[in-house]
Amino acid sequence: MIVGNCVNLVTMAISRMSGALICFARRRPSAHHDDSGFHFQMIEGPSHHVHTRQPCLLPPPPSQTLCRVSHDTNSFTIRLFERGAACVGLDFLAHPFWDKYIEFEERMEGADRIFTILGRIILIPMHQYARYFEKYRQWAQSRPLTAIAPPGTLTQLQMDLENEGAGYKAGRNQAEVERELRARIDNYHLEIFRRTQTETTKRWTYESEIKRPYFHVTELDESQLTNWRKYLDFEESEGDFTRTQFLYERCLVTCAQHDEFWLRYARWMLAQPGKEEEVRNIYQRASCIFVPIALPTTRLQYAYFEEMSGRVDVAKDIHEAILINLPGHVETIVSLANVSRRHSGLESAVAVYQSHIESQTIDASAKAALVAEWAKLLWKVKGAPEEARQLFQKYQHWYLESAAFWTNYLRFEIEQPAAAGSEQTQYDRIRRVVDDILTKSVLPEAIVQELITTYMKYLLERGTKDAAKEYMNLDREINGPGSVQKLPKAQADQGKPLLPVNGQPAPIRYA
Numbered sequence: 176m177i178v179g180n181c182v183n184l185v186t187m188a189i190s191r192m193s194g195a196l197i198c199f200a201r202r203r204p205s206a207h208h209d210d211s212g213f214h215f216q217m218i219e220g221p222s223h224h225v226h227t228r229q230p231c232l233l234p235p236p237p238s239q240t241l242c243r244v245s246h247d248t249n250s251f252t253i254r255l256f257e258r259g260a261a262c263v264g265l266d267f268l269a270h271p272f273w274d275k276y277i278e279f280e281e282r283m284e285g286a287d288r289i290f291t292i293l294g295r296i297i298l299i300p301m302h303q304y305a306r307y308f309e310k311y312r313q314w315a316q317s318r319p320l321t322a323i324a325p326p327g328t329l330t331q332l333q334m335d336l337e338n339e340g341a342g343y344k345a346g347r348n349q350a351e352v353e354r355e356l357r358a359r360i361d362n363y364h365l366e367i368f369r370r371t372q373t374e375t376t377k378r379w380t381y382e383s384e385i386k387r388p389y390f391h392v393t394e395l396d397e398s399q400l401t402n403w404r405k406y407l408d409f410e411e412s413e414g415d416f417t418r419t420q421f422l423y424e425r426c427l428v429t430c431a432q433h434d435e436f437w438l439r440y441a442r443w444m445l446a447q448p449g450k451e452e453e454v455r456n457i458y459q460r461a462s463c464i465f466v467p468i469a470l471p472t473t474r475l476q477y478a479y480f481e482e483m484s485g486r487v488d489v490a491k492d493i494h495e496a497i498l499i500n501l502p503g504h505v506e507t508i509v510s511l512a513n514v515s516r517r518h519s520g521l522e523s524a525v526a527v528y529q530s531h532i533e534s535q536t537i538d539a540s541a542k543a544a545l546v547a548e549w550a551k552l553l554w555k556v557k558g559a560p561e562e563a564r565q566l567f568q569k570y571q572h573w574y575l576e577s578a579a580f581w582t583n584y585l586r587f588e589i590e591q592p593a594a595a596g597s598e599q600t601q602y603d604r605i606r607r608v609v610d611d612i613l614t615k616s617v618l619p620e621a622i623v624q625e626l627i628t629t630y631m632k633y634l635l636e637r638g639t640k641d642a643a644k645e646y647m648n649l650d651r652e653i654n655g656p657g658s659v660q661k662l663p664k665a666q667a668d669q670g671k672p673l674l675p676v677n678g679q680p681a682p683i684r685y686a
Contacts, residue, residue, distance in 0.1 A: 249283060264295075265421045267382045270303045290314050290322065297367060300374035302382075308368045315364065320353065324360045332359050381406035390431055403430060407439070416447065427465075434473040437461035441476065454480060462493070468500045475510055487518050502534070503541035509548050521557055525549065543577030546570045550587065560591060564604075575617045584608055585626055589633050598639065605633065613662075620662055627653050 256276045263272050273296055280289045293311040297304065315323045324332070333356065341347065341355055384402040387395065403426050410419045423440045430436045441457045444450050458477035466473045478493040494511040497504060508531050516524035528549040532542050546566065554563040567584045574580040588605045609630050612623060631649055634642040652661040 252279065260295075265299055265301075265418060266425065267301050267378065268388070269299070269301055270306075273307070287322075290318055297364075297371060300371055300378055302375075304371050304375055305368075308364075308371070312361065312364060315361070316357075320356060320360070323357075324363060328363060329356075329360070332356060332363070335359075377409070378406075381409065385429075387429055388425075390428055392432075395430065395433070400430070400433070400435075403436065407436075411443065419443070431465040432467060434461065434466045434470050437466060437473050438476060441480075445480075451484065455484075468497070471497045471501060471504060471507055475507065478510070478514070482514060482517075487514070490514055503537040505541050505544045505548070508541075508545060512548070512552070516552070516556070521552070524552060528552070539574060540577055540579070543570075543574035543580035546574065547580055547583035551583065554587060560587075563587060571611065571615075575615060578618060578622045581608075581612055581616055581618065581622075581626060585612070585629060589629070593637070602639070605630065623662060624653055 256279065259272055260276070263269050266272075273292070277289055277292060280292065290311075293307060293314060296307045297311050320329060336352065336355060336359070341352075347355075381402060384398070386399060407419075407422060407426065410422045413419070423436075423443070426436055427440065437457065437460075441454050441461075444454045444457060447453075458473065458480055462474045462477050468474075474493055474497050478490040481487075481493065482490040491511065491514060494507055494514065497507045498511075501507065508527065512524040512527040515527050528545055531537055532545050532549075537545075550563040550566045553566065554560050564587070567580075567587065571580070571584070585605070585608050588601070588608050591601060591604075593601055609627065612618070612626055616623070618626075627649055631646050634646045634649075638645070651659055
Protein backbone atom coordinates (compact mmCIF):
# COMPACT_ATOMS: atom_id res chain seq x y z
CA MET A 176 0.00 0.00 0.00
CA ILE A 177 1.31 3.42 -0.95
CA VAL A 178 0.03 6.68 0.44
CA GLY A 179 0.78 9.65 -1.83
CA ASN A 180 2.15 13.04 -1.01
CA CYS A 181 0.23 14.61 1.86
CA VAL A 182 -0.05 18.00 0.18
CA ASN A 183 -1.84 16.52 -2.82
CA LEU A 184 -4.06 14.42 -0.59
CA VAL A 185 -5.16 17.38 1.51
CA THR A 186 -5.72 19.55 -1.56
CA MET A 187 -7.77 16.85 -3.27
CA ALA A 188 -9.80 16.17 -0.12
CA ILE A 189 -10.66 19.84 0.38
CA SER A 190 -11.66 20.25 -3.25
CA ARG A 191 -13.94 17.25 -3.18
CA MET A 192 -15.44 18.00 0.22
CA SER A 193 -16.17 21.63 -0.58
CA GLY A 194 -17.70 20.70 -3.94
CA ALA A 195 -19.78 17.97 -2.40
CA LEU A 196 -21.02 20.29 0.34
CA ILE A 197 -22.04 22.94 -2.17
CA CYS A 198 -23.92 20.40 -4.27
CA PHE A 199 -25.48 18.85 -1.20
CA ALA A 200 -26.65 22.23 0.07
CA ARG A 201 -28.25 22.97 -3.30
CA ARG A 202 -29.66 19.53 -4.11
CA ARG A 203 -31.35 18.61 -0.87
CA PRO A 204 -34.39 16.44 -1.65
CA SER A 205 -37.78 17.59 -0.50
CA ALA A 206 -41.23 16.41 -1.43
CA HIS A 207 -44.39 18.34 -0.91
CA HIS A 208 -47.51 16.28 -1.05
CA ASP A 209 -50.88 17.64 -1.96
CA ASP A 210 -54.01 16.25 -3.50
CA SER A 211 -52.33 15.84 -6.87
CA GLY A 212 -49.26 14.01 -5.52
CA PHE A 213 -45.52 14.88 -5.32
CA HIS A 214 -44.12 17.88 -7.19
CA PHE A 215 -40.47 18.33 -8.18
CA GLN A 216 -39.13 21.71 -9.25
CA MET A 217 -35.81 23.01 -10.52
CA ILE A 218 -33.76 25.99 -9.38
CA GLU A 219 -30.71 27.60 -10.87
CA GLY A 220 -27.90 29.13 -8.90
CA PRO A 221 -24.82 31.24 -9.54
CA SER A 222 -22.40 29.47 -11.84
CA HIS A 223 -19.48 29.93 -9.48
CA HIS A 224 -21.27 27.70 -6.94
CA VAL A 225 -22.37 24.89 -9.22
CA HIS A 226 -20.62 24.64 -12.56
CA THR A 227 -23.35 22.53 -14.16
CA ARG A 228 -27.02 23.02 -13.50
CA GLN A 229 -28.71 19.94 -12.19
CA PRO A 230 -32.28 19.18 -11.13
CA CYS A 231 -32.90 19.77 -7.45
CA LEU A 232 -35.60 17.97 -5.55
CA LEU A 233 -36.81 20.95 -3.55
CA PRO A 234 -39.04 23.97 -4.10
CA PRO A 235 -37.45 27.34 -4.84
CA PRO A 236 -36.22 28.76 -1.51
CA PRO A 237 -36.49 32.43 -0.61
CA SER A 238 -33.49 34.49 -1.70
CA GLN A 239 -32.41 34.93 1.91
CA THR A 240 -32.17 31.17 2.39
CA LEU A 241 -30.15 30.76 -0.80
CA CYS A 242 -27.68 33.44 0.29
CA ARG A 243 -27.37 31.89 3.72
CA VAL A 244 -26.66 28.44 2.27
CA SER A 245 -24.03 29.94 -0.03
CA HIS A 246 -22.42 31.91 2.78
CA ASP A 247 -22.37 28.94 5.15
CA THR A 248 -20.85 26.70 2.48
CA ASN A 249 -18.11 29.22 1.71
CA SER A 250 -17.33 29.63 5.39
CA PHE A 251 -17.07 25.88 5.79
CA THR A 252 -14.76 25.62 2.79
CA ILE A 253 -12.53 28.35 4.21
CA ARG A 254 -12.35 26.44 7.48
CA LEU A 255 -11.36 23.34 5.52
CA PHE A 256 -8.59 25.26 3.78
CA GLU A 257 -7.35 26.65 7.09
CA ARG A 258 -7.23 23.14 8.51
CA GLY A 259 -5.32 22.12 5.42
CA ALA A 260 -2.91 25.02 5.92
CA ALA A 261 -2.23 23.82 9.45
CA CYS A 262 -1.56 20.30 8.14
CA VAL A 263 0.52 20.95 5.01
CA GLY A 264 0.94 24.70 4.62
CA LEU A 265 4.58 24.71 5.74
CA ASP A 266 5.56 21.83 3.48
CA PHE A 267 8.46 22.59 1.15
CA LEU A 268 6.30 21.46 -1.78
CA ALA A 269 3.02 22.98 -0.58
CA HIS A 270 2.44 25.09 -3.70
CA PRO A 271 -0.40 22.86 -5.07
CA PHE A 272 -2.33 23.45 -1.86
CA TRP A 273 -1.76 27.22 -1.78
CA ASP A 274 -2.62 27.49 -5.48
CA LYS A 275 -5.93 25.77 -4.83
CA TYR A 276 -6.64 28.03 -1.84
CA ILE A 277 -5.93 31.18 -3.90
CA GLU A 278 -7.99 29.82 -6.79
CA PHE A 279 -10.94 29.35 -4.45
CA GLU A 280 -10.66 32.91 -3.13
CA GLU A 281 -10.40 34.25 -6.67
CA ARG A 282 -13.71 32.57 -7.49
CA MET A 283 -15.15 34.14 -4.36
CA GLU A 284 -13.66 37.49 -5.43
CA GLY A 285 -12.08 37.83 -2.00
CA ALA A 286 -9.32 40.30 -2.85
CA ASP A 287 -8.55 41.10 0.78
CA ARG A 288 -8.25 37.44 1.68
CA ILE A 289 -6.08 36.68 -1.35
CA PHE A 290 -3.61 39.37 -0.36
CA THR A 291 -3.62 38.13 3.24
CA ILE A 292 -2.93 34.57 2.07
CA LEU A 293 -0.07 35.75 -0.14
CA GLY A 294 1.32 37.65 2.84
CA ARG A 295 1.43 34.37 4.76
CA ILE A 296 3.01 32.43 1.92
CA ILE A 297 5.94 34.79 1.30
CA LEU A 298 7.20 34.06 4.83
CA ILE A 299 7.37 30.30 4.20
CA PRO A 300 10.61 28.72 2.92
CA MET A 301 9.30 26.62 0.05
CA HIS A 302 10.12 25.50 -3.45
CA GLN A 303 8.23 28.19 -5.39
CA TYR A 304 8.58 31.07 -2.95
CA ALA A 305 9.71 33.53 -5.69
CA ARG A 306 6.54 33.06 -7.75
CA TYR A 307 4.33 33.93 -4.81
CA PHE A 308 6.46 36.93 -3.92
CA GLU A 309 6.14 38.40 -7.40
CA LYS A 310 2.39 37.96 -7.22
CA TYR A 311 2.37 39.60 -3.79
CA ARG A 312 4.32 42.62 -5.09
CA GLN A 313 1.89 43.03 -7.95
CA TRP A 314 -1.09 42.95 -5.62
CA ALA A 315 0.62 45.36 -3.22
CA GLN A 316 0.70 48.09 -5.86
CA SER A 317 -3.07 48.39 -5.81
CA ARG A 318 -3.62 47.89 -2.08
CA PRO A 319 -3.90 50.75 0.44
CA LEU A 320 -0.81 51.54 2.50
CA THR A 321 -2.41 50.24 5.67
CA ALA A 322 -2.84 46.82 4.04
CA ILE A 323 0.70 46.29 2.74
CA ALA A 324 2.71 46.88 5.92
CA PRO A 325 2.18 46.22 9.63
CA PRO A 326 0.98 49.30 11.56
CA GLY A 327 4.22 49.61 13.50
CA THR A 328 6.36 49.33 10.38
CA LEU A 329 4.23 51.84 8.49
CA THR A 330 4.44 54.36 11.34
CA GLN A 331 8.22 53.96 11.54
CA LEU A 332 8.61 54.48 7.79
CA GLN A 333 6.45 57.61 7.95
CA MET A 334 8.56 59.00 10.79
CA ASP A 335 11.77 58.22 8.89
CA LEU A 336 10.36 60.00 5.86
CA GLU A 337 9.60 63.14 7.85
CA ASN A 338 12.95 63.08 9.64
CA GLU A 339 14.77 62.86 6.32
CA GLY A 340 12.87 65.89 4.96
CA ALA A 341 10.98 63.91 2.37
CA GLY A 342 7.50 64.13 3.89
CA TYR A 343 4.68 66.60 4.19
CA LYS A 344 6.83 69.03 6.18
CA ALA A 345 9.09 69.39 3.14
CA GLY A 346 6.15 70.58 1.09
CA ARG A 347 5.42 67.35 -0.75
CA ASN A 348 1.87 66.51 -1.68
CA GLN A 349 0.04 63.33 -0.73
CA ALA A 350 0.75 61.54 -4.00
CA GLU A 351 4.50 62.15 -3.71
CA VAL A 352 4.62 61.04 -0.08
CA GLU A 353 2.61 57.92 -0.84
CA ARG A 354 4.85 57.06 -3.78
CA GLU A 355 7.94 57.36 -1.56
CA LEU A 356 6.30 55.29 1.17
CA ARG A 357 5.39 52.56 -1.31
CA ALA A 358 8.99 52.44 -2.52
CA ARG A 359 10.21 52.01 1.04
CA ILE A 360 7.57 49.41 1.81
CA ASP A 361 8.65 47.57 -1.33
CA ASN A 362 12.21 47.53 0.05
CA TYR A 363 10.76 46.17 3.28
CA HIS A 364 9.09 43.41 1.26
CA LEU A 365 12.35 42.71 -0.58
CA GLU A 366 14.04 42.21 2.77
CA ILE A 367 11.36 39.64 3.61
CA PHE A 368 12.05 37.98 0.26
CA ARG A 369 15.78 37.78 0.98
CA ARG A 370 15.16 36.23 4.39
CA THR A 371 12.80 33.67 2.89
CA GLN A 372 15.32 32.98 0.13
CA THR A 373 18.05 32.39 2.73
CA GLU A 374 15.84 30.05 4.76
CA THR A 375 14.86 28.16 1.62
CA THR A 376 18.50 27.71 0.63
CA LYS A 377 19.33 26.35 4.10
CA ARG A 378 16.70 23.65 3.74
CA TRP A 379 17.35 22.81 0.11
CA THR A 380 20.25 20.50 1.02
CA TYR A 381 17.97 18.29 3.10
CA GLU A 382 14.91 18.55 0.87
CA SER A 383 16.83 17.49 -2.22
CA GLU A 384 17.85 14.26 -0.45
CA ILE A 385 14.27 13.22 0.34
CA LYS A 386 13.60 10.53 -2.25
CA ARG A 387 10.37 9.16 -0.77
CA PRO A 388 8.10 11.82 0.78
CA TYR A 389 5.26 9.34 1.28
CA PHE A 390 4.63 6.24 3.39
CA HIS A 391 5.47 2.78 2.12
CA VAL A 392 5.71 -0.55 3.90
CA THR A 393 9.21 -1.25 2.56
CA GLU A 394 12.23 -0.18 4.58
CA LEU A 395 13.86 3.17 3.99
CA ASP A 396 17.50 3.31 2.95
CA GLU A 397 19.92 4.23 5.72
CA SER A 398 20.90 7.34 3.76
CA GLN A 399 17.27 8.51 3.91
CA LEU A 400 17.09 7.94 7.66
CA THR A 401 20.36 9.80 8.12
CA ASN A 402 19.04 12.73 6.10
CA TRP A 403 15.91 12.95 8.28
CA ARG A 404 18.06 12.90 11.42
CA LYS A 405 20.21 15.73 10.11
CA TYR A 406 17.19 17.72 8.94
CA LEU A 407 15.57 17.43 12.36
CA ASP A 408 18.84 18.44 14.03
CA PHE A 409 18.93 21.53 11.83
CA GLU A 410 15.32 22.56 12.45
CA GLU A 411 15.68 22.07 16.20
CA SER A 412 18.79 24.26 16.20
CA GLU A 413 16.77 27.02 14.48
CA GLY A 414 14.52 27.19 17.54
CA ASP A 415 11.18 27.65 15.78
CA PHE A 416 8.65 25.44 17.58
CA THR A 417 6.04 25.47 14.80
CA ARG A 418 8.46 24.59 12.02
CA THR A 419 10.16 21.90 14.11
CA GLN A 420 6.84 20.29 15.01
CA PHE A 421 5.76 20.43 11.38
CA LEU A 422 8.97 18.74 10.22
CA TYR A 423 8.50 15.97 12.76
CA GLU A 424 5.02 15.37 11.41
CA ARG A 425 6.38 15.30 7.85
CA CYS A 426 9.12 12.91 8.87
CA LEU A 427 6.64 10.54 10.48
CA VAL A 428 4.62 10.28 7.28
CA THR A 429 7.65 8.66 5.70
CA CYS A 430 9.13 6.99 8.79
CA ALA A 431 5.90 5.92 10.50
CA GLN A 432 7.15 2.43 11.30
CA HIS A 433 10.47 3.58 12.74
CA ASP A 434 10.08 3.92 16.50
CA GLU A 435 13.33 5.90 16.62
CA PHE A 436 11.57 9.00 15.25
CA TRP A 437 8.46 8.62 17.38
CA LEU A 438 10.63 8.41 20.50
CA ARG A 439 12.67 11.40 19.38
CA TYR A 440 9.52 13.42 18.68
CA ALA A 441 8.03 12.60 22.09
CA ARG A 442 11.25 13.47 23.92
CA TRP A 443 11.59 16.75 22.06
CA MET A 444 7.97 17.65 22.78
CA LEU A 445 8.35 16.73 26.45
CA ALA A 446 11.16 19.29 26.68
CA GLN A 447 8.72 22.04 25.63
CA PRO A 448 6.79 23.66 28.51
CA GLY A 449 3.13 22.80 28.88
CA LYS A 450 3.01 20.17 26.13
CA GLU A 451 2.08 17.08 28.14
CA GLU A 452 -1.10 16.42 26.16
CA GLU A 453 0.82 16.69 22.88
CA VAL A 454 3.32 14.13 24.20
CA ARG A 455 0.48 11.79 25.08
CA ASN A 456 -0.96 12.19 21.59
CA ILE A 457 2.39 11.29 20.03
CA TYR A 458 2.74 8.16 22.13
CA GLN A 459 -0.85 7.11 21.44
CA ARG A 460 -0.49 7.48 17.68
CA ALA A 461 2.75 5.52 17.71
CA SER A 462 1.49 2.79 20.03
CA CYS A 463 -2.03 2.32 18.70
CA ILE A 464 -1.54 2.81 14.97
CA PHE A 465 1.93 2.96 13.47
CA VAL A 466 4.74 1.17 15.34
CA PRO A 467 4.55 -2.65 15.02
CA ILE A 468 3.73 -4.50 18.24
CA ALA A 469 6.94 -6.48 17.77
CA LEU A 470 8.79 -3.26 18.71
CA PRO A 471 7.43 -2.58 22.22
CA THR A 472 9.96 0.07 23.27
CA THR A 473 7.67 2.96 22.31
CA ARG A 474 4.78 1.45 24.25
CA LEU A 475 6.96 1.01 27.33
CA GLN A 476 8.03 4.65 27.09
CA TYR A 477 4.36 5.58 26.84
CA ALA A 478 3.69 3.58 30.01
CA TYR A 479 6.45 5.43 31.87
CA PHE A 480 5.01 8.74 30.69
CA GLU A 481 1.58 7.83 32.04
CA GLU A 482 3.16 6.68 35.30
CA MET A 483 4.96 10.01 35.51
CA SER A 484 1.60 11.74 35.00
CA GLY A 485 0.08 9.84 37.92
CA ARG A 486 -1.93 7.39 35.82
CA VAL A 487 -0.42 4.20 37.20
CA ASP A 488 -3.38 2.02 36.22
CA VAL A 489 -3.03 3.17 32.61
CA ALA A 490 0.69 2.38 32.72
CA LYS A 491 -0.06 -1.16 33.90
CA ASP A 492 -2.75 -1.58 31.26
CA ILE A 493 -0.23 -0.65 28.56
CA HIS A 494 2.11 -3.36 29.83
CA GLU A 495 -0.70 -5.91 29.87
CA ALA A 496 -1.69 -4.96 26.32
CA ILE A 497 1.85 -5.63 25.12
CA LEU A 498 1.87 -9.02 26.84
CA ILE A 499 -1.37 -10.05 25.14
CA ASN A 500 0.53 -10.05 21.84
CA LEU A 501 4.01 -10.86 23.22
CA PRO A 502 3.30 -13.07 26.24
CA GLY A 503 6.94 -14.00 26.81
CA HIS A 504 8.54 -10.59 26.35
CA VAL A 505 10.97 -10.48 29.26
CA GLU A 506 11.66 -6.75 29.17
CA THR A 507 7.95 -5.94 29.44
CA ILE A 508 7.37 -8.38 32.30
CA VAL A 509 10.37 -6.99 34.20
CA SER A 510 9.11 -3.46 33.57
CA LEU A 511 5.62 -4.37 34.83
CA ALA A 512 7.14 -5.94 37.95
CA ASN A 513 9.12 -2.78 38.62
CA VAL A 514 6.05 -0.57 38.14
CA SER A 515 4.23 -2.75 40.66
CA ARG A 516 7.17 -2.56 43.08
CA ARG A 517 7.38 1.22 42.86
CA HIS A 518 3.71 1.71 43.69
CA SER A 519 2.60 -1.43 45.56
CA GLY A 520 5.72 -2.82 47.20
CA LEU A 521 8.12 -5.73 46.76
CA GLU A 522 5.53 -8.47 47.21
CA SER A 523 3.51 -7.10 44.31
CA ALA A 524 6.55 -7.34 42.05
CA VAL A 525 7.24 -10.90 43.19
CA ALA A 526 3.63 -11.79 42.38
CA VAL A 527 4.14 -10.55 38.82
CA TYR A 528 7.18 -12.81 38.38
CA GLN A 529 5.45 -15.81 39.93
CA SER A 530 2.34 -15.50 37.79
CA HIS A 531 4.33 -15.38 34.55
CA ILE A 532 6.73 -18.16 35.53
CA GLU A 533 3.73 -20.38 36.23
CA SER A 534 2.01 -19.41 32.97
CA GLN A 535 1.56 -22.12 30.35
CA THR A 536 1.91 -19.66 27.46
CA ILE A 537 5.50 -18.60 28.17
CA ASP A 538 8.43 -20.65 26.90
CA ALA A 539 11.23 -21.99 29.10
CA SER A 540 13.87 -19.52 27.94
CA ALA A 541 11.72 -16.55 28.99
CA LYS A 542 10.90 -18.20 32.32
CA ALA A 543 14.60 -18.77 33.00
CA ALA A 544 15.33 -15.09 32.43
CA LEU A 545 12.43 -14.15 34.73
CA VAL A 546 13.79 -16.36 37.51
CA ALA A 547 17.12 -14.55 37.20
CA GLU A 548 15.35 -11.17 37.40
CA TRP A 549 13.34 -12.35 40.40
CA ALA A 550 16.55 -13.40 42.15
CA LYS A 551 18.11 -10.02 41.33
CA LEU A 552 15.10 -8.33 42.94
CA LEU A 553 15.53 -10.34 46.14
CA TRP A 554 19.26 -9.69 46.18
CA LYS A 555 19.53 -6.00 45.28
CA VAL A 556 16.17 -4.58 46.39
CA LYS A 557 15.18 -6.72 49.34
CA GLY A 558 18.79 -7.24 50.40
CA ALA A 559 18.32 -10.99 50.85
CA PRO A 560 21.10 -12.78 48.93
CA GLU A 561 20.38 -16.10 50.65
CA GLU A 562 16.80 -16.06 49.35
CA ALA A 563 18.12 -15.27 45.88
CA ARG A 564 20.58 -18.17 46.11
CA GLN A 565 17.85 -20.57 47.15
CA LEU A 566 15.76 -19.41 44.20
CA PHE A 567 18.60 -20.14 41.76
CA GLN A 568 19.16 -23.57 43.30
CA LYS A 569 15.44 -24.37 43.22
CA TYR A 570 15.06 -23.71 39.51
CA GLN A 571 18.46 -24.68 38.09
CA HIS A 572 17.46 -28.20 37.04
CA TRP A 573 14.57 -26.73 35.01
CA TYR A 574 16.72 -24.42 32.92
CA LEU A 575 19.85 -26.37 32.05
CA GLU A 576 19.83 -24.91 28.51
CA SER A 577 19.39 -21.25 29.48
CA ALA A 578 22.44 -19.05 29.02
CA ALA A 579 20.65 -16.16 30.74
CA PHE A 580 19.96 -18.24 33.85
CA TRP A 581 23.51 -19.55 34.28
CA THR A 582 25.13 -16.23 33.39
CA ASN A 583 23.10 -14.44 36.06
CA TYR A 584 23.64 -17.23 38.60
CA LEU A 585 27.43 -17.10 38.18
CA ARG A 586 27.47 -13.29 38.20
CA PHE A 587 25.36 -13.29 41.37
CA GLU A 588 27.85 -15.46 43.27
CA ILE A 589 30.93 -13.63 41.97
CA GLU A 590 29.52 -10.20 42.86
CA GLN A 591 28.76 -11.07 46.47
CA PRO A 592 30.90 -8.86 48.76
CA ALA A 593 33.69 -10.73 50.51
CA ALA A 594 33.97 -10.45 54.28
CA ALA A 595 37.01 -11.20 56.38
CA GLY A 596 37.20 -14.95 57.01
CA SER A 597 34.51 -15.81 54.42
CA GLU A 598 36.73 -16.02 51.34
CA GLN A 599 36.73 -19.82 51.30
CA THR A 600 32.96 -20.02 51.67
CA GLN A 601 32.47 -17.62 48.80
CA TYR A 602 34.95 -19.52 46.66
CA ASP A 603 33.16 -22.82 47.35
CA ARG A 604 29.82 -21.33 46.26
CA ILE A 605 31.28 -19.96 43.04
CA ARG A 606 33.09 -23.18 42.30
CA ARG A 607 29.88 -25.14 42.83
CA VAL A 608 28.14 -23.06 40.15
CA VAL A 609 31.10 -23.57 37.78
CA ASP A 610 30.99 -27.33 38.34
CA ASP A 611 27.25 -27.36 37.58
CA ILE A 612 27.91 -25.43 34.37
CA LEU A 613 30.55 -27.96 33.32
CA THR A 614 28.73 -31.12 34.36
CA LYS A 615 24.99 -30.44 34.42
CA SER A 616 24.13 -27.59 32.07
CA VAL A 617 23.38 -28.18 28.40
CA LEU A 618 24.87 -25.01 26.97
CA PRO A 619 26.63 -24.32 23.66
CA GLU A 620 30.39 -24.64 23.86
CA ALA A 621 30.93 -20.93 23.19
CA ILE A 622 28.69 -19.98 26.13
CA VAL A 623 30.47 -22.41 28.47
CA GLN A 624 33.79 -21.02 27.34
CA GLU A 625 32.61 -17.47 28.04
CA LEU A 626 31.31 -18.33 31.52
CA ILE A 627 34.45 -20.22 32.50
CA THR A 628 36.54 -17.30 31.25
CA THR A 629 34.59 -15.06 33.64
CA TYR A 630 35.42 -17.44 36.48
CA MET A 631 39.09 -17.55 35.46
CA LYS A 632 39.21 -13.76 35.66
CA TYR A 633 37.78 -14.00 39.17
CA LEU A 634 40.55 -16.44 40.12
CA LEU A 635 43.27 -14.03 39.02
CA GLU A 636 41.72 -10.96 40.65
CA ARG A 637 40.32 -12.38 43.88
CA GLY A 638 41.58 -15.96 44.17
CA THR A 639 43.83 -17.45 46.87
CA LYS A 640 47.40 -18.70 46.56
CA ASP A 641 46.32 -21.80 44.63
CA ALA A 642 44.34 -19.77 42.08
CA ALA A 643 47.09 -19.79 39.44
CA LYS A 644 47.16 -23.58 39.37
CA GLU A 645 43.40 -23.82 38.94
CA TYR A 646 43.52 -21.11 36.29
CA MET A 647 46.07 -23.01 34.20
CA ASN A 648 44.15 -26.27 34.50
CA LEU A 649 40.93 -24.60 33.34
CA ASP A 650 42.75 -22.86 30.51
CA ARG A 651 43.99 -26.24 29.31
CA GLU A 652 40.59 -27.91 29.68
CA ILE A 653 38.65 -25.11 27.99
CA ASN A 654 41.06 -23.70 25.42
CA GLY A 655 43.41 -26.58 24.80
CA PRO A 656 43.40 -28.86 21.75
CA GLY A 657 40.71 -31.48 21.47
CA SER A 658 42.98 -34.18 22.89
CA VAL A 659 43.20 -32.41 26.27
CA GLN A 660 39.87 -30.55 26.42
CA LYS A 661 37.36 -31.72 28.97
CA LEU A 662 34.25 -30.03 27.66
CA PRO A 663 31.35 -32.51 27.62
CA LYS A 664 30.62 -33.65 24.09
CA ALA A 665 26.92 -32.84 24.48
CA GLN A 666 27.82 -29.18 24.77
CA ALA A 667 29.74 -28.92 21.51
CA ASP A 668 28.02 -26.68 19.01
CA GLN A 669 29.86 -26.87 15.72
CA GLY A 670 27.66 -24.17 14.24
CA LYS A 671 28.90 -21.37 16.53
CA PRO A 672 32.43 -19.98 16.51
CA LEU A 673 34.50 -19.93 19.67
CA LEU A 674 35.24 -16.61 21.30
CA PRO A 675 38.75 -15.17 21.77
CA VAL A 676 40.08 -15.63 25.30
CA ASN A 677 42.57 -13.35 27.03
CA GLY A 678 43.26 -11.59 23.77
CA GLN A 679 44.28 -14.84 22.05
CA PRO A 680 42.62 -16.25 18.93
CA ALA A 681 39.90 -18.82 19.41
CA PRO A 682 41.35 -22.35 19.74
CA ILE A 683 41.25 -24.65 16.75
CA ARG A 684 38.80 -27.52 16.93
CA TYR A 685 40.13 -30.99 16.26
CA ALA A 686 38.06 -33.72 14.76
